[in-house]
Amino acid sequence: xxDVDVNRESTGFSVLNPAFAERVVTxxxxxxxxxxxxARMVSIEPGGCDIELPYRPELGQQHGFxxxxxxxxxxxxxxGYASFTLAPxxxxxxxxxxxxxxxxxxAGSVLVARGRVIRPGRTLVVARADVSVRRDDGIEKPxxxxxxxxxxxxxxxxxxxxxxxxxxxxx
Amino acid sequence: xxDVDVNRESTGFSVLNPAFAERVVTxxxxxxxxxxxxARMVSIEPGGCDIELPYRPELGQQHGFxxxxxxxxxxxxxxGYASFTLAPxxxxxxxxxxxxxxxxxxAGSVLVARGRVIRPGRTLVVARADVSVRRDDGIEKPxxxxxxxxxxxxxxxxxxxxxxxxxxxxx
Amino acid sequence: xxDVDVNRESTGFSVLNPAFAERVVTxxxxxxxxxxxxARMVSIEPGGCDIELPYRPELGQQHGFxxxxxxxxxxxxxxGYASFTLAPxxxxxxxxxxxxxxxxxxAGSVLVARGRVIRPGRTLVVARADVSVRRDDGIEKPxxxxxxxxxxxxxxxxxxxxxxxxxxxxx
Amino acid sequence: xxDVDVNRESTGFSVLNPAFAERVVTxxxxxxxxxxxxARMVSIEPGGCDIELPYRPELGQQHGFxxxxxxxxxxxxxxGYASFTLAPxxxxxxxxxxxxxxxxxxAGSVLVARGRVIRPGRTLVVARADVSVRRDDGIEKPxxxxxxxxxxxxxxxxxxxxxxxxxxxxx
Numbered sequence: 208x209x210d211v212d213v214n215r216e217s218t219g220f221s222v223l224n225p226a227f228a229e230r231v232v233t234x235x236x237x238x239x240x241x242x243x244x245x246a247r248m249v250s251i252e253p254g255g256c257d258i259e260l261p262y263r264p265e266l267g268q269q270h271g272f273x274x275x276x277x278x279x280x281x282x283x284x285x286x287g288y289a290s291f292t293l294a295p296x297x298x299x300x301x302x303x304x305x306x307x308x309x310x311x312x313x314a315g316s317v318l319v320a321r322g323r324v325i326r327p328g329r330t331l332v333v334a335r336a337d338v339s340v341r342r343d344d345g346i347e348k349p350x351x352x353x354x355x356x357x358x359x360x361x362x363x364x365x366x367x368x369x370x371x372x373x374x375x376x377x378x
Numbered sequence: 379x380x381d382v383d384v385n386r387e388s389t390g391f392s393v394l395n396p397a398f399a400e401r402v403v404t405x406x407x408x409x410x411x412x413x414x415x416x417a418r419m420v421s422i423e424p425g426g427c428d429i430e431l432p433y434r435p436e437l438g439q440q441h442g443f444x445x446x447x448x449x450x451x452x453x454x455x456x457x458g459y460a461s462f463t464l465a466p467x468x469x470x471x472x473x474x475x476x477x478x479x480x481x482x483x484x485a486g487s488v489l490v491a492r493g494r495v496i497r498p499g500r501t502l503v504v505a506r507a508d509v510s511v512r513r514d515d516g517i518e519k520p521x522x523x524x525x526x527x528x529x530x531x532x533x534x535x536x537x538x539x540x541x542x543x544x545x546x547x548x549x
Numbered sequence: 550x551x552d553v554d555v556n557r558e559s560t561g562f563s564v565l566n567p568a569f570a571e572r573v574v575t576x577x578x579x580x581x582x583x584x585x586x587x588a589r590m591v592s593i594e595p596g597g598c599d600i601e602l603p604y605r606p607e608l609g610q611q612h613g614f615x616x617x618x619x620x621x622x623x624x625x626x627x628x629g630y631a632s633f634t635l636a637p638x639x640x641x642x643x644x645x646x647x648x649x650x651x652x653x654x655x656a657g658s659v660l661v662a663r664g665r666v667i668r669p670g671r672t673l674v675v676a677r678a679d680v681s682v683r684r685d686d687g688i689e690k691p692x693x694x695x696x697x698x699x700x701x702x703x704x705x706x707x708x709x710x711x712x713x714x715x716x717x718x719x720x
Numbered sequence: 721x722x723d724v725d726v727n728r729e730s731t732g733f734s735v736l737n738p739a740f741a742e743r744v745v746t747x748x749x750x751x752x753x754x755x756x757x758x759a760r761m762v763s764i765e766p767g768g769c770d771i772e773l774p775y776r777p778e779l780g781q782q783h784g785f786x787x788x789x790x791x792x793x794x795x796x797x798x799x800g801y802a803s804f805t806l807a808p809x810x811x812x813x814x815x816x817x818x819x820x821x822x823x824x825x826x827a828g829s830v831l832v833a834r835g836r837v838i839r840p841g842r843t844l845v846v847a848r849a850d851v852s853v854r855r856d857d858g859i860e861k862p863x864x865x866x867x868x869x870x871x872x873x874x875x876x877x878x879x880x881x882x883x884x885x886x887x888x889x890x891x
Contacts, residue, residue: 237440240448265414271538274411275458275473276451283446302446303844304869306477306648306696306819308675310668325694326652330843331816331871333650333694352667352675354648354696356817356869358844367442474673475698477648477819477867479846481839496865497823501672502645502700504821504865523838523846525819525867527646527698529673582787585778611750613880617796617815619753622789629788644788648819709784 214252220327222253224296231256231288234365238284246281248288254324256288262316273313273350278338282307282353285322286334290357293327299363303331305355313350315340332357385423391498393424395467402427402459405536409455417452419459425495427459433487444484444521449491449509453478453524456493457505461528464498470534474502476526484521486511503528556594562669564595566638573598573630576707580626588623590630596666598630604658615655615692620680624649624695627664628676632699635669641705645673647697655692657682674699727765733840735766737809744769744801747878751797759794761801767837769801775829786826786863791851795820795866798835799847803870806840812876816844818868826863828853845870 213228224230228251235241235248244266250257258281260266260273268274283305291300319339326333338351384399395401399422406412406419417431429452431437431444439445454476462471490510497504509522555570566572570593577583577590586608592599600623602608602615610616625647633642661681668675680693726741737743741764748754748761759773771794773779773786781787796818804813832852839846851864 234440238445239436239438239442240445243436265410267410269405269408269536269538271410274409274451275454276447277411279450279454279476279478280445280447283450287446302480304477304479304817305450306475307450308475308668308696308698309473310670310675326650326691328652333652335694349668352677352696354650354694356650365440367440475646479839479867479869481841481846497821497862499823504823506865520839523848523867525821525865527821576782579782580787581778581780581784582790607752607756609752611747611878611880613752616751616753616793617800618789618793621792621796621818621820622787625788625792644822646819646821647792648817649792650817651815707782709782 211248212250214250218253218255220254220293220324222293224294226296227253227292230296231291234291235288237366241284244277244280246284251288251292253292254289254327256285256292256322258285258320260318262318270312273318273340275309278309278313278318278351279307281318281320282336282338282351283355285320285336286353286355287322287357289322289324289334290332293324293332294359295361297362299360299365301358301360303356303358305353307351307353309351311348311350313340315342315348317341319347330359332359382419383421385421389424389426391425391464391495393464395465397467398424398463401467402462405462406459408537411451412455415448415451417455422459422463424463425460425498427456427463427493429456429491431489433489441483444489444511446480449480449484449489449522450478452489452491453507453509453522454526456491456507457524457526458493458528460493460495461503461505464495464503465530466532468533470531470536472529472531474527474529476524478522478524480522482519482521484511486513486519488512490518501530503530553590554592556592560595560597562596562635562666564635566636568638569595569634572638573633576633577630579708582622583626586619586622588626593630593634595634596631596669598627598634598664600627600662602660604660612654615660615682617651620651620655620660620693621649623660623662624678624680624693625697627662627678628695628697629664629699631664631666631676632674635666635674636701637703639704641702641707643700643702645698645700647695649693649695651693653690653692655682657684657690659683661689672701674701724761725763727763731766731768733767733806733837735806737807739809740766740805743809744804747804748801750879754797757790757793759797764801764805766805767802767840768835769798769805770832770834771798773831775831783825786831786853788822791822791826791831791864792820794831794833795849795851795864796868798833798849799866799868800835800870802835802837802847803845806837806845807872808874810875812873812878814871814873816869816871818866820864820866822864824861824863826853828855828861830854832860843872845872
């Protein structure tokens with residue numbers, strides 16, 4: 208059972224892999240950087256994915272708010288995993304590019320990124336993410352928005368190859 | 379003395395704060411997230427700034443390479459501090475937006491982001507960053523490029539306010 | 550009376566200039582390039598603006614579809630005028646930057662760009678535009694999406710200065 | 721003979737189609753919109769392409785300067801044709817997305833866009849364009865910079881299909 212809120216109902220997109228949620232959760236768990244910063248995937252649906260990240264001082268910029276790089280990281284990943292829900296079972300996904308508009312200081316207890324696919328494609332996917340901060344009283348305030356292009360890579364594994372594993376990704 | 383390679387010679391830009399390097403180093407040191415991931419500012423010049431980050435498994439994505447969010451973080455910060463070198467002494471700086479193109483897997487020992495101002499302005503600054511990975515044999519390979527818009531904020535302090543300090547940036 | 554569908558009801562944004570629609574229409578009419586390509590503003594609301602452009606072979610790229618530059622032009626302008634509706638009466642507006650994702654060939658009879666403000670600000674405004682093509686049977690298909698940053702310029706006129714008028718913008 | 725300055729010397733990129741310049745010129749000539757606004761391709765090299773556009777009042781925005789959409793059009797096309805020089809003979813090219821930073825009013829006699837490939841790829845190409853205005857005294861001033869992603873489409877013709885030709889791109 209997944210520790211994530213999964214919606215398997217139709218959202219209007221074609222789902223090519225019935226086990227999309229399991230695949231997304233497994234891939235997310237492989238991203239060491241997500242555990243390092245403390246990010247948690249909270250919900251998945253066809254074409255959508257929400258990620259949350261509780262505040263810790265280590266994630267701050269010079270004013271103590273969430274660092275812009277952390278905001279970008281969450282937005283990028285929410286777009287990526289929203290897109291990954293629509294991928295065939297043998298297909299991996301890469302971020303081609305993204306643009307992030309930082310609209311307000313990310314001051315709050317929890318950073319929340321909601322990724323949604325705008326345009327699914329066989330090779331390229333366009334997705335958007337809205338990022339907010341939630342305060343302790345539950346009120347959310349938008350802090351950033353992103354627009355991303357992702358690429359589906361047929362036949363590419365979503366895990367380290369034997370070679371990568373040996374070299375530790377550092378050679 | 380700064381543990382950074384500082385070039386105070388002219389690079390063609392107007393320097394409005396003679397202590398630009400000290401100010402940049404101090405601000406960078408206030409960004410807890412930079413210490414958390416292990417990033418180090420290595421050089422500063424008027425309109426330019428280079429940042430490096432040694433590989434650690436905690437910074438990886440699902441294939442073990444530097445996470446795209448880490449690449450974006452370094453690119454954003456290199457653009458930001460390149461721009462900050464040209465700011466007046468009483469002026470802070472914010473990232474308005476950036477776009478990042480991820481061009482190759484960031485597989486290597488050290489991630490290197492080189493930020494350079496393209497267009498200085500009194501209110502808005504446009505900067506670019508090129509991001510590479512350096513392997514143990516010293517060979518560098520480009521992995522990403524970014525284009526960013528920054529905003530100069532006259533009269534805004536580049537440190538937490540009394541209020542922020544109390545609330546820990548979480549309220 | 551304006552030859553544009555104007556909605557003066559609240560859309561949740563603060564309107565600082567009661568004559569916002571008149572100002573937008575007047576500015577649009579000053580853009581010679583809009584008349585040259587045949588673009589028409591069709592609706593205005595606080596924080597929103599729709600622009601349409603009927604197909605003509607002169608607007609085509611190599612396959613005969615609307616040129617990407619035309620799609621970008623309409624998206625940029627829809628964002629710009631959506632933002633301009635929220636500007637104070639003495640304030641002009643400039644596009645700082647925009648990003649455009651072209652998602653499908655723009656093959657159809659009418660190009661439609663719908664600009665909406667995402668984040669109003671005193672200095673910077675973030676807006677989005679969705680661009681579709683409408684076929685003769687009325688069916689619309691999305692072809693592009695844009696994310697733009699605009700800047701409000703207090704005290705800057707939204708028309709040529711005496712100097713510009715003399716020099717024709719060419720000196 | 722081409723009415724364009726062609727450099728066939730190596731610029732460090734692999735040229736896959738020896739007739740790259742002829743192909744670029746032919747494709748450019750098919751873009752009706754380029755003739756409509758008066759744009760002219762002035763130089764081509766492997767991975768590079770420059771396009772110029774003399775000022776005409778019809779290309780103006782509300783202050784009489786080159787319209788931002790015209791600036792974007794030239795930047796997009798310079799990136800596109802710079803990338804097209806590196807394409808195999810049976811491959812067409814599409815703009816996936818671009819981001820444009822408008823850095824100064826485009827006031828001058830001639831708009832000049834210089835596109836250069838940053839990262840060639842088998843499927844995706846990343847290119848940059850710098851856009852300037854040239855005054856009558858020959859002095860150039862930068863006005864914009866763009867970063868674009870292009871996609872190579874193997875087996876796709878760079879001209880209207882029989883069907884497109886019948887329907888005029890409007891159905």
